[in-house]
Amino acid sequence: xxxxxxxxxxxxxxxxxxxxxxxxxxxxxxxxxxxxxxxxxxxxxxxxxxxxxxxxxxxxxxxxxxxxxxxxxxxxxxxxxxxxxxxxxxxxxxxxxxxxxxxxxxxxxxxxxxxxxxxxxxxxx
Numbered sequence: 001x002x003x004x005x006x007x008x009x010x011x012x013x014x015x016x017x018x019x020x021x022x023x024x025x026x027x028x029x030x031x032x033x034x035x036x037x038x039x040x041x042x043x044x045x046x047x048x049x050x051x052x053x054x055x056x057x058x059x060x061x062x063x064x065x066x067x068x069x070x071x072x073x074x075x076x077x078x079x080x081x082x083x084x085x086x087x088x089x090x091x092x093x094x095x096x097x098x099x100x101x102x103x104x105x106x107x108x109x110x111x112x113x114x115x116x117x118x119x120x121x122x123x124x125x
Contacts, residue, residue: 003024003025004023004115004116006022006094007023008021009094009120010120012122016086017084018083019080020036020081022079022081023076031053033100033101034070034098035107036070036079037094037097038121039118043092047059048060048061049061049081050070050102051072051079052102053100053102055072068081079096089123093119095115095118096115097116098113
């Protein structure tokens with residue numbers, strides 16, 4: 001069964017950090033670009049970050065640039081999103097998604113075929 005599972009969300013104070021994990025089962029991530037998206041209540045789904053299949057290219061939304069870092073460990077079949085200097089506006093459900101051979105030059109939800117169930121991130125004092 002092809003599955004993506006996110007973990008690492010939680011409640012954190014402004015300025016804090018979290019590391020989200022996207023673990024794949026039923027397939028190997030080697031040839032897939034992986035994107036992180038988030039959905040906050042009343043807002044559109046937003047592409048936050050992306051890492052290409054070769055990890056040669058990454059993408060960050062302007063809203064998270066300089067604060068978030070995406071990385072991948074193909075040996076562990078896992079992608080990470082390190083989130084630092086978190087702000088209340090980062091509060092959302094975060095999803096990872098996989099797309100075959102994606103370069104991350106363009107990051108749109110319709111480009112991703114497999115999605116995880118999401119993990120809640122809440123930034124609040």
